[in-house]
Amino acid sequence: MPPSRWSRAAAEAMDTDAIQAAMPSPPISGGAAADRIADALGTPNVIGEKAAVTAFVVRRFVDRGLLADLSANPDGTLHHPDQVDQVCRRKDLADLVAADTPLGPEQAAARLRVRRADFDHMVRLGWVRSPQSIEVRFGTSRAGAVDVALYTTASVDAIPAAHPEVDWEQLRAVEKGRRSPLASLRPAPAPA
Incomplete structure (x- = not known):
């Protein structure tokens, strides 16, 4: 890997490590974040039924800057649980979920x-x-x-x-x- 790419990757890894070290609990997946958001709306995701809130919505929240993605994995996201809980307390949460459905x-x-x-x-x-x-x-x-x-x-x-x-x-x-x-x-x- 060229030095400039390695430096950027190392800096990103250190930022992720610093964030994770400051977290009281491990990061949660996009699916778990979606479940928390659904619960906050009073429409819990139930296994075997169509989800009220999906990881697609969580990815759109990342795109909007409402949630940070702590993962470098393109197939999934990881989120700070406190940040997810903060989003769940928003008064406009239902409107945001509806717009990003x-x-x-x-x-x-x-x-x-x-x-x-x-x-x-x-x-x-x-x-x-x-x-x-x-x-x-x-x-x-x-x-x-x-x-x-x-x-x-x-x-x-x-x-x-x-x-x-x-x-x-x-x-x-x-x-x-x-x-x-x-x-x-x-x-x-x-x-x-």
């Missing part, structure tokens, strides 16, 4: 009251971006696995206001099998 493409299209094909054009146009995807398996084989993009509820809800040039009522009235009015639009050029 994941939606698949079908759910996003239904929320906007448009066809899935229209939502796919919105993605192509760059009107909404997926911060994370999940692997969904069909059957027991990896050959039947597909990646499904997830979108935050807030990012989906923001689309109509961000694009007033679209006649949303007309778009919502397009019948199945008809070409989307969004099909002829081109993505805006990327800023230089």
